[in-house]
Amino acid sequence: RDPDMSLMEYRRTTSNDDFEATPLLGYSAPRVDTLTLTTLHQAKGLEFDAVFIADAVESVFPDLRRGLSLLDQQELTNPSSDYSRFRLQEEMRLAYSAMTKARSLVIWTATSATAVEGSGRPSRFMLSAAGVNTVEELPSPGKGDRPPLTPREAESAIRRTVANPAAMPAQRLAALAVLAADPASMWMAASFAGTRAPGPDDGLVDDRLVLSPSQAQSFLTCPRQYALERRIRVGESDSAHAHFGSLVHAALEICEKRAMGTGRSHSDIGEALAALDQVWKGSEFGPVGSVWKRRGIALLERLWAEWPADSHEPVALERNLEVDLNGVAWVGRADRIERLPDGGLRVVDYKTSKTAMPFDSAKVATQLGFYMLAAAADPEISAIGPVVSAEFWYPGSAAKEWRRPFDSQYLSEVREVLVEVGEGIRSEDWTPRLGDGCRYCRVRGVCPLWPEGREAFAP
Numbered sequence: 001r002d003p004d005m006s007l008m009e010y011r012r013t014t015s016n017d018d019f020e021a022t023p024l025l026g027y028s029a030p031r032v033d034t035l036t037l038t039t040l041h042q043a044k045g046l047e048f049d050a051v052f053i054a055d056a057v058e059s060v061f062p063d064l065r066r067g068l069s070l071l072d073q074q075e076l077t078n079p080s081s082d083y084s085r086f087r088l089q090e091e092m093r094l095a096y097s098a099m100t101k102a103r104s105l106v107i108w109t110a111t112s113a114t115a116v117e118g119s120g121r122p123s124r125f126m127l128s129a130a131g132v133n134t135v136e137e138l139p140s141p142g143k144g145d146r147p148p149l150t151p152r153e154a155e156s157a158i159r160r161t162v163a164n165p166a167a168m169p170a171q172r173l174a175a176l177a178v179l180a181a182d183p184a185s186m187w188m189a190a191s192f193a194g195t196r197a198p199g200p201d202d203g204l205v206d207d208r209l210v211l212s213p214s215q216a217q218s219f220l221t222c223p224r225q226y227a228l229e230r231r232i233r234v235g236e237s238d239s240a241h242a243h244f245g246s247l248v249h250a251a252l253e254i255c256e257k258r259a260m261g262t263g264r265s266h267s268d269i270g271e272a273l274a275a276l277d278q279v280w281k282g283s284e285f286g287p288v289g290s291v292w293k294r295r296g297i298a299l300l301e302r303l304w305a306e307w308p309a310d311s312h313e314p315v316a317l318e319r320n321l322e323v324d325l326n327g328v329a330w331v332g333r334a335d336r337i338e339r340l341p342d343g344g345l346r347v348v349d350y351k352t353s354k355t356a357m358p359f360d361s362a363k364v365a366t367q368l369g370f371y372m373l374a375a376a377a378d379p380e381i382s383a384i385g386p387v388v389s390a391e392f393w394y395p396g397s398a399a400k401e402w403r404r405p406f407d408s409q410y411l412s413e414v415r416e417v418l419v420e421v422g423e424g425i426r427s428e429d430w431t432p433r434l435g436d437g438c439r440y441c442r443v444r445g446v447c448p449l450w451p452e453g454r455e456a457f458a459p
Contacts, residue, residue: 040098051102053095056110056123062091095125152454155179202428204231209426210329213367216421220366223424224432228443240285244292245352247283248299249335251275252350253318256336265311265338269304276300295396299352303395308403312339315384321374325415328422334371337381344388345381347371356394362404368392369406369414 005013036048055061064087099106108129110122122135130138148154161167161175204227219226228234254275255267276296285292316337323330336348349367351357362368368390375387392404432449447453 040094043098043101047101047103049103050105050107051098052107052109053098054109056108056126058121058123061095061123061125062088064088064091092125099129201430205426205428208329209327209422210331211422211425212330213332213370213418215425216330216366216370216418219421219425220417221435221437222433222441224430224447225437225441225443226425227428227430228446234443234446240292241353243284244296247279248276248296248352249318249350250279251296251300252335254278256314256317260314260317263313265313266304266307269301272300272304273297299396302402303393306395306402310341312341314338315345316381319375319378319381321371321378321381323370323374323377325373326419326422328419328426330370330374330418330422332367332370332374334375337375337387339385340388342388343385345375345385347375347387347390349390349392351392351394352396353394354397356397356399356402357392357404359404362392363407364410364413365392365404365406366414366417369411370418372406372408372411373415373418 036043036046040053053061064084106129108123108126110126122138127133127135127138132138148157158175158178162172162179164172167175215226215230218230251272252275255271258271259265259267276293280289280293280296283289314336316334319334319337321332321334334347335350338346338348340346347368349371357365371390372387375381381387389408390406394402394404432447434449438444438447438450441447444450445452
């Protein structure tokens with residue numbers, strides 16, 4: 001928690017069994033309204049307009065469990081008979097300190113389902129703060145009185161008012177007038193404070209459409225996810241796996257350039273490992289970098305130990321390829337293009353993941369089909385020889401056979417798929433598509449096919 005702490009200070013902290021949370025929040029004058037999420041310990045010395053004490057559940061706050069000290073040094077001053085009372089007093093002081101940090105308002109919250117083990121009962125501190133003795137005495141509005149939190153909840157509440165014969169006639173008429181109003185003006189998320197008005201679904205595609213095979217796969221998986229992630233860049237984040245793949249590709253490019261024009265099918269393992277050392281010096285993995293580097297070394301060692309016997313010298317490395325299909329420019333980069341014994345050319349795409357694509361999927365892979373189409377359309381590549389095959393190589397996978405070839409008889413079908421994807425993206429039809437990837441989708445919270453996503457939009 002404290003990067004400035006010396007090794008001796010860590011040792012002293014450990015020997016004292018002092019594992020209290022270190023306050024890390026410093027005071028800064030707020031320029032705008034902000035929400036500070038903090039532990040009770042970290043908020044020492046600070047003050048706020050309002051304080052929310054969350055998860056105030058018995059066994060969570062107060063937490064009367066015994067400490068995990070191996071020496072049980074608390075027994076020296078607080079024998080077992082008094083330890084629970086000692087812990088309760090400490091927790092009570094913490095509760096008092098938390099409440100005094102508020103200038104005008106303190107709100108306690110508790111739920112029956114908590115992230116950690118608890119009894120599910122509101123904390124005794126909450127009861128004390130509310131001035132009651134039992135949970136039943138806590139002020140709690142009825143379920144029907146709770147104000148709606150989402151547009152659909154609001155609509156349901158208004159419909160119940162319309163259908164409630166006990167409601168006042170004026171209330172029922174007002175509710176009916178709201179329901180009869182233009183839905184676009186009533187249930188839009190933009191009606192909430194601080195929310196921007198929704199924009200059109202089109203306008204994401206430029207006049208000159210440039211796509212890649214990975215974009216095609218993303219669109220085929222779900223057009224809406226493609227629009228949000230690839231066009232609007234929602235949920236975009238750096239990935240350690242992607243960074244690892246880039247480093248391995250860079251190392252392979254460096255060492256394999258030494259084999260070009262020499263008649264060798266590939267460089268030696270010493271050159272490969274030296275290249276990995278070279279690119280790793282500027283990596284950003286930090287403390288876990290050694291783990292990733294060991295994985296890279298294992299990947300290269302297996303690749304060199306099981307290098308395909310039918311592989312000949314490379315004729316191009318990291319080659320930019322482009323092919324025009326019905327006015328759409330498809331671009332990509334081939335990791336390796338090598339000459340085969342019969343004079344034909346094979347395009348190789350290195351994969352650094354631990355899981356290899358199934359053979360049947362690779363046979364019709366859009367990415368491999370694109371490589372064959374684009375390499376054949378490249379004047380310099382086609383002058384060397386005909387492009388006859390394409391493969392994924394997964395030397396880092398657990399599979400015994402890590403090569404995944406494309407079946408060239410499906411080349412025309414891949415071409416048709418790319419054309420259809422290009423037309424679909426150009427038409428900007430972002431209709432969501434259910435599939436296995438939905439459970440891992442980063443934009444599911446704004447997808448109208450899911451309950452959590454439907455609340456973000458007008459019907």
